[in-house]
Structure formats: structure tokens, C-alpha cells
Amino acid sequence: MDKLAEALISTINSVFGEDKLSLIFYLGLLLIAILLFKEFKNRIADESAIKKEQLDMALKSLLELKFELVKFRDISKEGEAFEQLKIKIIDAFPYASYKLGKKLHNINTTIDNAQINELIKLLNLEIEGLKYNQDSSIAIVNSYNIIDTMSYIYRTRFHTVFTSSMMTLISLLFILVVGFLNFALTTVESAWNKYFFIQMIINLMIFFFYVILVSSLFQEDKIKKNATSWIYVIVSIIISIVLISLYNKAIWLSSIHFVLFFVMIFLLKKVSK
The missing domain is CATH 1.10.8 (Helicase, Ruva Protein; domain 3)
Structure with a gap:
């Protein structure tokens, strides 16, 4: 342990020599990088957990709306049936895309089968897109595609670390650029x-x-x-x-x-x- 410490001190001295100011600057920069990385990593991990929960809820709500539209299309469009459909639309609306949302909030009792079929088609596209991006260990078990498996491993194992590292790097660059601009303005x-x-x-x-x-x-x-x-x-x-x-x-x-x-x-x- 003593030899390792001596080697480390010797390396620092050979790099910085008597320039203690540069040593303090780089140590401070390293400390800021560590703190930023930790903060970004925790935030991204929390956001990923919330995103996964919301994605599961979105899939459930959109799929229920799809089945309700199919049922509404195939039966006589009575008042009670439309009320049931309206409940499913309200539940699914927060998870709908901008394009789908524009069509959902215009639905009324006069909607015809052609419009319903168009909505079902849009719902199928959104459900497929959400399901493809779902980070689920259960869903990946049924996938035999090596690309999907590698993508899942990256998103669940490396995405947080990689994104945290990139955001830390960008933050450090921003700090350095601001420092450089401040120096440039003084000249x-x-x-x-x-x-x-x-x-x-x-x-x-x-x-x-x-x-x-x-x-x-x-x-x-x-x-x-x-x-x-x-x-x-x-x-x-x-x-x-x-x-x-x-x-x-x-x-x-x-x-x-x-x-x-x-x-x-x-x-x-x-x-x-």
C-alpha cells in the first residue's frame, strides 16, 4: 500500500512538478465530475423507473381502448356503450400521441365504422411502437432476435452509465467554455x-x-x-x-x-x- 502511494505521489510530481495551482484545478475538476456523474446517474435511474411504469400503464390503457372501439363498432351504438367508450378514451388520452389525441378528443356518438377502423389502425401502430421499446425482462424471454437482446442489455445495463457520462462531459465542457469566455472578455x-x-x-x-x-x-x-x-x-x-x-x-x-x-x-x- 505504501509503495502504491509513493508511486502515485511520484507520478503526480512528475506531471505537475511545482505547479500546485494546476494540480488543485484538476483535482477540483475531478471532484465536480464525480459529483455530477453521481447526481445524473441517480436522476436517470429514477426517471427510467418512472418511464417503465408509465409505459406499462400506457400499453394497458391503449389496448383496453382498442378492444372497446372494436366492441363499439360491432354493436348498436347506444348511449350506454358510448359512455363505456368515453371512460376508456379518458383513461388512454394522457398516453396518446399528438396525432392520435387530436382524433380521440373529437369522437362523438355520430362516429362511423370507417373512422373507428382508422383509430384502431393508429392504436395498433402506437401499441406496437410502445411494446417494441418496452424494457421488460419477461418480454425479452420470448425474443429470439439477437439485436433485440443486445438492445435490451444496453438499455438496462449500460444506458444509465453512458448517458450519465455524456451529461457529465457536456457539463464540464460548459463550465470550461464559460471560464474561457470570462477570460476572453477580460482581454x-x-x-x-x-x-x-x-x-x-x-x-x-x-x-x-x-x-x-x-x-x-x-x-x-x-x-x-x-x-x-x-x-x-x-x-x-x-x-x-x-x-x-x-x-x-x-x-x-x-x-x-x-x-x-x-x-x-x-x-x-x-x-x-
Whole structure:
């Protein structure tokens, strides 16, 4: 044990020498990384447990709604039968996707069999998608697909550790970037240059979140998928990239770009469903 301690001290001395300030900095960074990793790991584990419970409840509620729709379709649509269907719709509604939810809240006693069949088709798609993503040791027993087995092992064994590590790394990078920006601002003498420098950083962050927002809206089918929407999204992103590339030539463009972001978000609402 003493030899191990001596070897460790010797290694630290050979790396840092008399530079104790760097040693303290890296030790502090390591301590922050450990604390962040622990916090992220606990939060992700708790969220995964809640997600699994909600997924099980969603599968049960959506499947019950499907069977109730089939029964409602095949019998005379009396008042009592619709009341039973309404109860199942209310139970399943919190778990329905945006697309399915839009159709569910418009159901009334005049619904015809064609509309019911369309709802059943949508329910089947959602149930299949949820079942595929279910992290269940019981469900995986009946799977003979090695890809599904490997995916299950990753989600249950490595997902929490991997995601916690990535979030810790991103957090440390954010801390280092903020520290670097603070140092960079101290070297800028002009107040206007400081303002435009901060404005550029804010613009880059807004642009990053704008791209994520657009991607999420497309993924959730909340943007009208027509030529106008595609042209707007592509043009808005290209304009932002061009303006960002011109910051070093005309720093005042950062302020114009900042105002333009509000226009871009307003127009984004116009092409959303």
C-alpha cells in the first residue's frame, strides 16, 4: 500500500512538478465530475423507473381502448356503450400521441365504422411502437432476435452509465467554455466589442436550440410537411449559417441576427400544425 502511494505521489510530481495551482484545478475538476456523474446517474435511474411504469400503464390503457372501439363498432351504438367508450378514451388520452389525441378528443356518438377502423389502425401502430421499446425482462424471454437482446442489455445495463457520462462531459465542457469566455472578455477592452462578443455567443446558443426545436417538431409530426414548410426551414437555417460565418467580418450582424431569430420563431408557428 505504501509503495502504491509513493508511486502515485511520484507520478503526480512528475506531471505537475511545482505547479500546485494546476494540480488543485484538476483535482477540483475531478471532484465536480464525480459529483455530477453521481447526481445524473441517480436522476436517470429514477426517471427510467418512472418511464417503465408509465409505459406499462400506457400499453394497458391503449389496448383496453382498442378492444372497446372494436366492441363499439360491432354493436348498436347506444348511449350506454358510448359512455363505456368515453371512460376508456379518458383513461388512454394522457398516453396518446399528438396525432392520435387530436382524433380521440373529437369522437362523438355520430362516429362511423370507417373512422373507428382508422383509430384502431393508429392504436395498433402506437401499441406496437410502445411494446417494441418496452424494457421488460419477461418480454425479452420470448425474443429470439439477437439485436433485440443486445438492445435490451444496453438499455438496462449500460444506458444509465453512458448517458450519465455524456451529461457529465457536456457539463464540464460548459463550465470550461464559460471560464474561457470570462477570460476572453477580460482581454477585450471596448465595451461595444464585449457586447457584440456576448451577443454572438447567445446567437450560437439560440441557433443550436432552434435546430433542435425544428427537428423535434418534424419528428413529432407538428410541422406541415409541404413545400412551403420545407423551403422555410431550409432557408432559415442557411441564412443563420451565412450570418454566423460573417460575424468576424461585420460584428454588428450579430444584433441583426438576434432580432431575426424572433421573426424565424414567429414564422415557424405559421408552418406548424
